[in-house]
Amino acid sequence: MTRNLIIFLLTIITSNFIYAQPPCALKNDFTYTRNPCTPLSVSFRTNSTGYNSISWDFGDGNTTTGSATPINLYASTGNYQVMMIQNYGSCIDTVIKQFTVDLQTDIQLLLTQDTTICIGATKQLLTSPSLNFCWSPATFLNNPLSPNPITSTSQNITYYFNSERVGNNLIINGDFNAGNTGFTSSYTYANPNTTEGEYFVGTNPQAWNASTSPCPDHTTGNGNMMLVNGAPIPNVKIWGQTIPVNPNTNYAFSTWIQAIYNVNPAQLQFSINGNDIGTIITASLPTCTWTQFYTTWNSGNNATANISIVNKNTLVQGNDFALDDISFSPVFLKRDSVKITVEQPVVITNDALSICSATSVQLNTTGANTYTWFPVAGLSNPNIGNPIASPIISTQYIVTGTTINGCNAKDTVAITVNPKPTITSSGDASICQNTSTQLNAGGGILYSWTPVATLNNPSISNPIASPLITTTYYVTVTGANTCTNIDSIRITVNLKPTITKSGDANMCQSTFTQLNAGGGVSYSWIPAATLNNPSIPNPIASPLTTTTYFVTVTGANTCTNIDSIKIIVKPKPAIITSGDASICQSTSTQLNAGGGVSYSWTPAATLNNPSIPNPIATPLTTTTYYVTVTGANTCTNIDSIKVTVKPPPVFTVNTPVNVCPADSTQLNASGGDLYLWQPAGSLNNPGVANPHAAPSTTTTYFVQITDTVCNYTSTLSTIVTILPLPVIIASKSNDIDCSNDQSQLNATGGIIYSWTPTATLNNPTISNPIARPMTATQYKVKGISATGCVNYDSVVVNINFGIKGNFLMPNAFTPNNDGLNDCYGIKYWGVILQLDFNIYNRWGERVFHTTDPAGCWNGVYNGIPQNPAVFVFIIKATTSCQGAIFRKGTFALIR
Numbered sequence: 045m046t047r048n049l050i051i052f053l054l055t056i057i058t059s060n061f062i063y064a065q066p067p068c069a070l071k072n073d074f075t076y077t078r079n080p081c082t083p084l085s086v087s088f089r090t091n092s093t094g095y096n097s098i099s100w101d102f103g104d105g106n107t108t109t110g111s112a113t114p115i116n117l118y119a120s121t122g123n124y125q126v127m128m129i130q131n132y133g134s135c136i137d138t139v140i141k142q143f144t145v146d147l148q149t150d151i152q153l154l155l156t157q158d159t160t161i162c163i164g165a166t167k168q169l170l171t172s173p174s175l176n177f178c179w180s181p182a183t184f185l186n187n188p189l190s191p192n193p194i195t196s197t198s199q200n201i202t203y204y205f206n207s208e209r210v211g212n213n214l215i216i217n218g219d220f221n222a223g224n225t226g227f228t229s230s231y232t233y234a235n236p237n238t239t240e241g242e243y244f245v246g247t248n249p250q251a252w253n254a255s256t257s258p259c260p261d262h263t264t265g266n267g268n269m270m271l272v273n274g275a276p277i278p279n280v281k282i283w284g285q286t287i288p289v290n291p292n293t294n295y296a297f298s299t300w301i302q303a304i305y306n307v308n309p310a311q312l313q314f315s316i317n318g319n320d321i322g323t324i325i326t327a328s329l330p331t332c333t334w335t336q337f338y339t340t341w342n343s344g345n346n347a348t349a350n351i352s353i354v355n356k357n358t359l360v361q362g363n364d365f366a367l368d369d370i371s372f373s374p375v376f377l378k379r380d381s382v383k384i385t386v387e388q389p390v391v392i393t394n395d396a397l398s399i400c401s402a403t404s405v406q407l408n409t410t411g412a413n414t415y416t417w418f419p420v421a422g423l424s425n426p427n428i429g430n431p432i433a434s435p436i437i438s439t440q441y442i443v444t445g446t447t448i449n450g451c452n453a454k455d456t457v458a459i460t461v462n463p464k465p466t467i468t469s470s471g472d473a474s475i476c477q478n479t480s481t482q483l484n485a486g487g488g489i490l491y492s493w494t495p496v497a498t499l500n501n502p503s504i505s506n507p508i509a510s511p512l513i514t515t516t517y518y519v520t521v522t523g524a525n526t527c528t529n530i531d532s533i534r535i536t537v538n539l540k541p542t543i544t545k546s547g548d549a550n551m552c553q554s555t556f557t558q559l560n561a562g563g564g565v566s567y568s569w570i571p572a573a574t575l576n577n578p579s580i581p582n583p584i585a586s587p588l589t590t591t592t593y594f595v596t597v598t599g600a601n602t603c604t605n606i607d608s609i610k611i612i613v614k615p616k617p618a619i620i621t622s623g624d625a626s627i628c629q630s631t632s633t634q635l636n637a638g639g640g641v642s643y644s645w646t647p648a649a650t651l652n653n654p655s656i657p658n659p660i661a662t663p664l665t666t667t668t669y670y671v672t673v674t675g676a677n678t679c680t681n682i683d684s685i686k687v688t689v690k691p692p693p694v695f696t697v698n699t700p701v702n703v704c705p706a707d708s709t710q711l712n713a714s715g716g717d718l719y720l721w722q723p724a725g726s727l728n729n730p731g732v733a734n735p736h737a738a739p740s741t742t743t744t745y746f747v748q749i750t751d752t753v754c755n756y757t758s759t760l761s762t763i764v765t766i767l768p769l770p771v772i773i774a775s776k777s778n779d780i781d782c783s784n785d786q787s788q789l790n791a792t793g794g795i796i797y798s799w800t801p802t803a804t805l806n807n808p809t810i811s812n813p814i815a816r817p818m819t820a821t822q823y824k825v826k827g828i829s830a831t832g833c834v835n836y837d838s839v840v841v842n843i844n845f846g847i848k849g850n851f852l853m854p855n856a857f858t859p860n861n862d863g864l865n866d867c868y869g870i871k872y873w874g875v876i877l878q879l880d881f882n883i884y885n886r887w888g889e890r891v892f893h894t895t896d897p898a899g900c901w902n903g904v905y906n907g908i909p910q911n912p913a914v915f916v917f918i919i920k921a922t923t924s925c926q927g928a929i930f931r932k933g934t935f936a937l938i939r
Contacts (some may be wrong), residue, residue, distance in 0.1 A: 281353070
């Protein structure tokens with residue numbers, strides 16, 4: 045009555061909205077949403093429908109009309125009276141609520157305290173749990189949508205964290221750990237689940253309904269949750285509870301939901317005092333995915349709230365879900381902040397320095413708390429800012445300074461060390477008497493050599509030295525830094541060796557002679573190509589033409605001398621022969637050679653005269669004859685003639701072979717030049733060594749083989765035997781009908797079988813496969829005998845789906861492993877296309893489930909043989925003879 049009076053007065057004094065209709069009965073409500081990123085912006089929403097018009101007064105002078113979801117931006121925080129007016133034509137419904145727009149400071153939102161980081165470093169920001177939140181600014185955050193982002197700021201910054209926080213949960217048993225208590229539901233509490241509109245409080249959906257997924261609860265992963273099989277009736281209360289509330293207070297209504305069946309996920313909505321609030325709640329897929337939904341609501345002048353979650357889904361299939369951790373709590377929008385200071389230290393040390401070798405210099409560094417130098421060599425203390433540096437060589441020192449906050453910065457100082465010049469010289473050397481050598485020195489800008497008498501210029505870096513005796517030369521080198529250094533080079537003067545050698549000589553072509561030289565410790569002959577070793581004093585020479593050899597002899601003092609030896613080469617006679625020959629056994633051939641003045645043949649045993657140029661050869665076996673020819677200059681040459689004695693040929697023919705009728709085989713003969721096969725009628729070519737034979741009956745083939753070289757001939761034979769075809773017989777056990785879904789085929793007469801078509805056979809390579817055709821099918825079998833011959837037969841399996849089956853089930857079975865009635869399953873139902881076969885014990889536990897038409901229960905559950913009892917079967921199936929089939933009944937387990 046108080047509410048109606050307020051509405052009545054409002055219609056009189058409000059200039060923005062003037063209505064003449066009387067107030068409606070109390071029925072509607074609205075909710076709100078605050079965006080943490082814009083705390084002064086409030087979104088209002090009503091789910092009521094059927095009004096002619098709707099108007100809003102936001103309590104700050106702003107109004108709007110026509111929208112069920114208006115948004116108002118308040119100028120400042122404060123308490124505002126918000127009014128929603130709905131005109132239904134015959135009456136006016138007005139809802140007035142005292143609404144607080146505030147942003148409270150809460151220093152416990154951010155778990156990260158104000159902190160200092162080094163430039164280039166990152167910092168993770170941590171927060172306590174929130175319903176919703178917003179970071180400001182989002183600059184340098186890797187993910188501003190995360191409650192725990194990482195900042196990589198390069199400058200000092202303060203982050204503000206606005207958070208929608210809840211107070212104490214007013215729900216009793218919101219996590220269902222106390223079981224089915226503390227709440228009401230319009231659904232039926234049942235276990236197991238057998239139909240829609242049932243719920244249960246438990247830990248495993250699949251234990252409640254075998255078709256659902258085995259999902260865990262949200263609270264602990266192994267606790268209770270509310271399991272629901274939703275009915276296709278909208279606006280039915282799934283869960284409800286009445287809670288005392290404080291008037292004009294903001295509350296958050298929240299739940300966690302997951303789909304437990306992967307078809308048609310749940311469609312739910314929050315309801316308070318009979319009014320739907322917030323948006324539709326949809327369970328997320330895939331199954332077992334927990335998602336939180338919440339809405340915010342202002343209590344207005346209510347002292348209690350009848351809160352509930354209602355069903356909005358009207359589909360039968362699916363709509364299976366779980367609820368957990370339901371909460372109804374006061375809600376506040378709060379702010380916290382964290383300041384991130386970025387330290388960028390600057391370390392400064394000396395500029396570049398130059399020192400002389402073996403001196404020191406003081407270094408000075410500022411900008412940090414502690415210091416570390418690298419490298420440490422040559423420093424008096426590498427852990428202070430001002431060490432004394434005494435480097436041996438030019439060094440670049442790097443100093444790392446660390447501030448009190450642990451941030452690092454670096455600087456470098458290069459110290460150049462000016463050493464004495466480092467002299468490079470050509471080193472000691474030996475020369476032979478009456479020769480010169482060049483001295484070389486480097487590393488400076490001025491040079492001075494002594495003694496000067498045998499030098500062409502003592503003031504350059506590379507003078508020419510011509511000493512008559514062994515001499516040591518000294519050089520003083522001055523560097524660019526005026527420092528000097530001294531080095532020396534010793535030149536040893538040696539005498540040339542005295543050579544002894546053999547004299548000039550004559551030799552025949554393709555022979556060799558030995559050269560000889562002496563008087564040194566090493567030797568080098570040229571040209572080297574016709575010497576066995578050009579680096580020894582006595583090499584073997586094999587020149588092709590007259591050649592003069594020069595030898596360079598090196599003495600023990602490395603000095604050399606040169607002499608020569610001339611070798612005159614006389615040519616070998618050029619032999620002309622009659623060439624290799626082939627003869628038959630017990631025949632002769634004449635050998636011929638020319639180009640010389642005398643001849644000598646070997647072996648001589650089978651020659652009529654081995655000392656003439658053209659002897660007669662009568663070898664018993666293949667023989668190579670060698671002839672040595674002597675020319676007019678007494679030089680000799682050797683050539684050869686090979687006489688091949690052909691042995692008697694070896695004629696062969698293939699062994700007898702077996703073939704199947706209408707097949708062919710290849711015959712093979714060898715050893716001759718000509719072949720003639722008989723009979724020729726079944727041969728593709730009787731005049732070749734390997735014709736193809738295709739006889740119709742068993743046949744003996746003869747082949748005449750001839751060697752045309754020595755005129756040998758022989759006739760051989762072989763047999764081609766024709767094997768019998770196997771007698772293949774195909775049969776079937778039965779045709780396919782509504783009782784029999786398979787037929788056993790059988791074939792005899794062979795040892796290997798191959799059936800076609802293969803798609804509806806369990807194994808097309810055995811003699812007796814199982815056939816499951818969906819249409820009348822002719823099966824053809826190929827049979828192979830032990831001899832490899834092939835024959836065929838076929839059989840037709842017909843289909844008769846005209847006579848419907850009764851789809852009966854046995855009323856008992858005896859699982860005693862005697863091979864009779866040991867397994868309870870489906871028989872004589874015809875071709876089963878889809879199956880859901882379940883067996884339950886008397887306590888409602890499912891002890892067996894299968895979708896395989898050939899599956900059956902052996903009387904064992906959880907590894908334990910079940911005692912004699914009565915069990916319930918439930919079968920849903922689709923067969924080729926009939927559509928959807930449902931059978932439910934009982935049967936006995938007998939032992």
